[in-house]
Amino acid sequence: MKKIIYLSVALTGFLNLYSQEKTEKISTDYNKWSIDINAGLSRPTTPFTQGYFVEDLSFFHVDFGARYMFNPKFGLKADIGIDKYDQSKNSLPFKGEYYRANLQGVVNVGRILNFEDFSQRLNLQLHAGFGYSYLQTDAFDGKDEMTNVPIGLTAQFKISERVALNADFTMINNISQHYTFDGNTGGVDGPIIQDRGFNSTMYNATLGFSIYLGKNGKHADWVADNSELVALEQRVAQLEIMLNDTDRDGVADYVDVEPNTMGGISVDTKGRGIDMNSNGVPDEVESYIERMKKGDTNISTKGGQSIEDLINGGYINVYFDTDSSKPKSESMDAVNFVIQYLRNKPNASVDLIGYADEIGNSEYNKSLSVARSTYVKDIITKAGINASRLNTIGQGEDNSVDANSKEARSLVRRVTFKLK
Template identity: 50%
Template sequence: MKKLVLPFLLLLLSSTTAFAQEDDQDDKMTLSTDFNKWSIDVNGGLNKTGNPMAKGYYIKATNFFHANLGFRYMFNPKFGLKFQGGYDVFNSADGSLPFETKLITINIQGYANLGRIMEFETWTQRINLLGHTGFGVGEMTGTNFIGKDHIGNFLMGLTAQYRISDRISLNGDITMINSFHHHKTWDGSMYDKDASSGFDSSYYTATLGLSIYLGKHQQHADWFVDEENDELEDLQSRLEELETMMNDSDKDGVPDYLDAEPNTITGVAVDSKGRTIDKNENGVPDELESYIENKNNEVKQSVNADIAELINSGYVNVYFDFNKDQPNAQSVNGINFLVKHLKENPSVKADVIGYADEIGDSNYNKDLSRRRSENVRKILMDAGIDGSRLNIVGNGEDTSVNKSSPYARQIVRRVTFILK
């Protein structure tokens, strides 16, 4: 017995340490620990042995009696440990030589809450499933031999649960036990050790019982469901916000949230902060300026037409901060670009079209969008553009983006232009 007890104690210590480490890691990921962890599990029912049996001995197919008592501790809603004691009686069947054998066992088992792992809570809060496995030792006595036979065992099984209340649940369990280190057969005869290898025997138990939950919280870990939906929704919201932040409205290769000029002309070279490269600081990107200067008038007219198309397509905009009707500092280059184009093309007129985001009263936003277009018109007039060439339009709210995203709303708080 001493040879079995020492390894068993070592197993108990190592298993407890392993599960405790897992518990620490799991607690870091769990949003709440408002659940009870201890339970008392009481079961009784039938058992059935397999080999080894001596010649002439047979055991009943449905043999009464098996009972066990266990103390279970759940580190979290998915994993736990159980220390259990069991008692079995094996009786001879009709036609068998008579015998009665008794077996007392103790074991430690790791438990997995399969119902929580497989998310039973999505369709039921009454039915659950536990899986368990572990090692133990046993002491066997019987009518056909004197003394005691000490054996070890490995066991694994499934427990179905039905929740009666927050304090008690009904369970049914089926467990398979493989034993080793036998000196006697189940009927008490001397076992032929030369015929054995590895595990010497097996027997099965089928029981019904109760799980009694202890603790101050409302629910036990068997039935506790963490509010993970809120975390998932928050994560989804953050991902959507990140996607918006990574948008590149002007297609210059710099995400909008890092872009100091989110309205640069598509295809024009920019620096690492998304600003157009304009070494002579004349308001026209060097790349575009060089292209225009190297073309004749016909090509220049074509370029002007292309520029007008870019402006009309919304690639040149003036942006505003929230609830402001004066352009922000990042919009200076866009205004300069339009001023230069209008000065070079004195016959061209423009609609100055203001927009607002969806936050606030619609009538207020309509007025805000018009004030924005009026202020941009004034800046253009101060820069030398005849006011008769500029038509004011207040288009109110732009509903084309997700109003819950502050980064998306920043894109629609703008004044855009249509050349005529």
């Protein structure tokens, strides 16, 4: 009997936790309320006083309940039941009545076991809980009050979306019952039951109906819970997106801190063009810079990109320390790259576009991005390039990278170039 107590307590606690978790995840376009009405047979078994016997099947039991399903798998119901019984033909005379009121958890076994895979009309529900009950007989005055713990199984057959036929079998165990079901104490010393554990049992077998309430077309009893499948599909879709490699550098976008790496450029594990000397120019572009310095203006990379593509694609950058408008010394090669290009292309002009990371005040970062592009413009003009060919733009914060990543932030504190 102790197992029944543990089962009831565990079931109630589990239902509370699980319903809170799952209610938010499953679509609610189904009805949740129902009224359950049942009638049938009852059979009290123990305890009875010697010489008292009950009919094997007493044809009076009714119960009525209101049920609420948190989702297609779990719910709660409040119900009341009435049992009446009397002696068999071989028994001393007696009559008894048993009344109960319960709160029970409901597990929709059919949905958990996916009955819908083979039937749209059959279902099975497990219910268990606890409640208050009392016994009255013609052998004593007043009520014998007790706690009861029911556990049962309900088979369902769906007649329509509004009504289902139920066949239920329930075992009810009572705690602290003082009188036998025939109303006797069992002896001159008082009640037969002296302990406070489970000490009586009654069985119910009923037929009845579940009447579904609500404006939706289906009730939760008959709705397949596909939330786990939907969640899995969403996770797979997210993985597919994360595993995209937009710039085809062999590093998935979700870990690629430089998602627009030029084709053919070797990258590190974080998708950055390998730049061993940290001068703002990928190492594999260095050879093209040297050729351009020698006057070769029709250079293309391994990926078929021209020098103009390198500049306009954001591969040539001038980088800055945090809260600084002065370029890092190693970034001067990138500035010289642009200077050399403008010397070789006297009719070309360029936008100098400054950026800041997301740390700090946005207005301040806007001013800092302007200061950075202005500083680079001053360097280029001092190298002999007419200022009219240079246009400074302050773009403010670049929020295209993870603001919590120090490495990613270092890539957006920059000035990049756009040829016109």
